[in-house]
Amino acid sequence: MSQPLQAEKGVGAEFMVMETSSNEVAQEHFHTGLALLHNFEYGRAAAAFRLAQEADPDFVMAYWGEAMTYNHPLWEFRDVERARDALAKLALTPEARSAKVRNSRERLWLDAVETLYSDGPKEERDHAYLAKMRAMLEADPDDIDARAFTGLAVLGTSHGGRQIPLYMEAAGILEEGFMAHEMHPGILHYMIHSYDDPVHAPLGERPAARYAKVAPNAGHAQHMVSHIFHALGDWERSEAANINADAVVDRQLAERGRDPTFCGHYNEWLAYALIQQGKDASEMVEGCRAEAVAEVAAGRDYGKIGGYRSDSSSFGTIALHAGVTSGVWAEPVGWPEDRFLKAQFNLAYASLLQSRDDPVAAATALDRMKAIHGKILRALPDEMPDETAIPSWNERIIAQGEAIVTLAGGNSEVGLALLEAAAEAEAAMPVVFGPPAIEKPSYEMLGEELLALGRSSKAAGAFQKALAFSPGRYLSLKGLEAARASTSREIGS
Structure with a gap:
């Protein structure tokens, strides 16, 4: 049995206070894994828990921890088979493990995780697991990890998007823990998730001020x-945070002998923050495109959809961020017809946005979006069975596309009615964190169309509605400024 000289540092392990029944070496690795689990650094957490298993093969919580790394409640993902395999290393049956x-x-911890990975539909298991966590917290309200995971479990029952009452319930559970453990990474992390919408984001500044300091190597x-800076429209701080996040990733890549990356979730947010400040993100767009091209050439298999974490999906997102604001559209990648469908949908949407004045090209792009959406729907049950956001928002984008095609054909009044209906339907969807789920929000587009028709007062109202969902958004702010200036001129004349 080999052990590293020391467990990982800089991930918040020093703030872990869970008492364990293990030896000192196993406990050190367990606390590292626990901190990484709270940070959603799932792969690194699983590795730390496996080191704890090596140091104490009968340490139940080390197997609990590894199993927990396969449940990603806020990403609507759970790998039941891998979790059950992790638990089976301790013993083959729940009774033997107990x-x-x-x-x-x-x-109690083991019983909760057994419930999480028991048989039955995911939503039912989420609620059954939450009931176990509530009972555990009630039995010992001072157990800070039980409190943190109960708050997270509440968030995990908000299926299909943010349900504000559930998010506020989670916040109340977590706030009580924050008073006594203001540097606990799980408490801070889940509080940020509870508050990362434009209405509640000011409450999230307290945990945000601490969290990056707690885990500089996560x-x-x-x-x-x-997440908080974005919801506040504070692009400078959002830029700095994602530069730091990307630096951590690049450091870890360098340790494995790999090059830095222009793609990835943190770079997507970084590109958006840059663009909202009017800064140039072209280097990121082209850099990520090159990585997507290399991904295709290497034949990497992410299934048909391509998921959220492929370089191709990331390129599609970053290219949309840049193109919508700058008007400079990236060259597509030669994806196989039946692969990287999420990226293909995004680039078809880009073609639609470029064709707002060309009815034939717009209709062609919309037809392609519909065809790709159909392929995604057919692939979802096998590849992403718990995913609900992709199909719901694709349908909203297609509805916007119908309005674009109608407007491009010269039927302004019907097109505006369709666009307003699309905007209202978007507003009725659960609030999303981060960049808009539709790259060109329909209220922003409606404002632009109304402004072009000289209806500046109504345009200003549309831009204000767009800003309520995406504070500080560059194009909505510019549009509102132009609409107000036009209204002033009309009044003055």
Whole structure:
């Protein structure tokens, strides 16, 4: 059995206070894994928990921890088979595993994770797991990790998007823990998630001020604080946070002998923050495109959809960020017809946005979007069975596309009615964190169309509605300024 000289540093392990029944070496690795788990650094957390298993093969919580790394509640993802395999390393059956617990608290943690990965639909298991966590917290309200994971479990039952009452319930659970453990990474992280919408973001500045300091070597922690800055429209701080997050990732890539990356979730947010300040993101667009081209050439298999983490999907997102604001559109990648469908949908949408004045080209782009959307729907049950956001928002984008085609054909009044209906439907969707789920929000587009028709007062109202969902958005601010200036001139004349 080999052990590294020391466990990972800079991830918040020093703020872990969970008492364990293990030896000192296993406990050190366990606390590192626990901190990484709270930071959503799932792969690194699993590795730390496996080191704890090596140091103490009968340590129940080390297997609990590894199993927990396969549940990503806020990303609507759960790998049941890998979690069950992790638990099976301790013992093959729940009864045999239960016989290995060393105290009553371990029994409760093990019972909760067994419930999470039991049989039945995901939503039912989420609620059953939450009930176990509530009981655990009620039994010991001072257990800060039980409190943190209960708050996260509440968030995890908000299926299909943000349900504000649930998010505020989670915040209340977490706030009580924040008073006594103001540097606990799980408490801070889940508070930020509870508050990362434009209405509640001011409440998230307190955990955001601490979280990046708690885990300087966790890229997700560095990125997470930008959730609050983004919701506040504070692009300078969002830029800085994602530069820090990307630096952590690049450092870890260098340690494995790999080059820095222009793609990835943190770079997507960084590109958006740059663009909202009027800064040039062309280097990021071209850099990520090159990585997407290399990904295709290497034949990497991400299934048909391409997921959220492929370089191609990232390129599609970054290219849209830049193109919508700058009007400079990136060259597409030669994707196989039945692969990287998420990226293909985004680039078809880019073609649609470029064709707002060309009815034939706009209709062609819309037809392509519909065809790709159909392929995504057929692939989802096998590849992303718990995913709900992609199909819901694709349908909203297609509805906007119908308005664009109608407007491009010269039927302004019908097109405006369709666009307003699309905007109202978007507003009725659950609030999303981060960049808009539709790259060109329909209220912003409606404002632009109304302004072009000389209806400046109504245009100003549309831009204000767009800014309510995306504070500080560059094009909406510019549009509102232009609409107000036009209204003033009309009044003055």
